[in-house]
Amino acid sequence: MDCTRTRQLLQAYVDHELEVSPALELEEHLRRCDACRARYHTFRQLRATVGAAIAFTPAPDALRRRIAQRLHTQEIRARPWWARRAALVAVPAVLALVAATLVLVPKSDDSLRGSPVEKIVYHINEGTDPATALRNVANHLQLTPGLKAVVVAHNKGVDFLLMGARDDDGQLFEDQVAALKARGVDFRVCGNTLSRRHIDPTRVIPEAKLVPSGVAEIGRLQTKEGYAYMRL
Ligand SMILES: [Zn+2]
Structure with a gap:
């Protein structure tokens, strides 16, 4: 493998996306070529820096709450019609009350208010x-x-x-x-x-x-x- 080909494939290699055989050829080239090896180390460094920065930036509380809210809404939409109806309409039957309590209360309230800390x-x-x-x-x-x-x-x-x-x-x-x-x-x-x-x-x-x-x-x-x- 030559320098041009190595440079084309380097990013994929660093991202572990290359097939075995081109990866081996590329590694062989890196052992021989100082310039490409230097480039490889720069790529690795960059990847590690970006990866660390992204992985370790916690989401702001407001965003986290909005996502929880959105998930909660989707969860309700995804429920069967009778479960949604039970939540929206005040049906004076005991059965509906039971259904609403069982289906709606536990999960949603926990996820919004935060269950006991793990x-x-x-x-x-x-x-x-x-x-x-x-x-x-x-x-x-x-x-x-x-x-x-x-x-x-x-x-x-x-x-x-x-x-x-x-x-x-x-x-x-x-x-x-x-x-x-x-x-x-x-x-x-x-x-x-x-x-x-x-x-x-x-x-x-x-x-x-x-x-x-x-x-x-x-x-x-x-x-x-x-x-x-x-x-x-
Ligand atoms: Zn080279």
């Missing part, structure tokens, strides 16, 4: 891939507005919260952690782990908070604060 403590331990874990937390946040999330790192799981730690793509974990923290996710590092592994606490990135024990912290969040446990 609280999750994510446990990151050895064997967890932190890049995947952070992605999962970000996705969970996106799908669950108002989610209260705490990430507790323990054992080998603390490494991504040390200064200078990078993922396989060379991106600093600290940037990803900071972006999640800006969206309300708390990061806590197990102090026992640090002393056992002789890690200087000053190496922990400032976005993460030190707690005496990761296990005790998880137990406390579950029993005292009603957090659900999720192992990542």
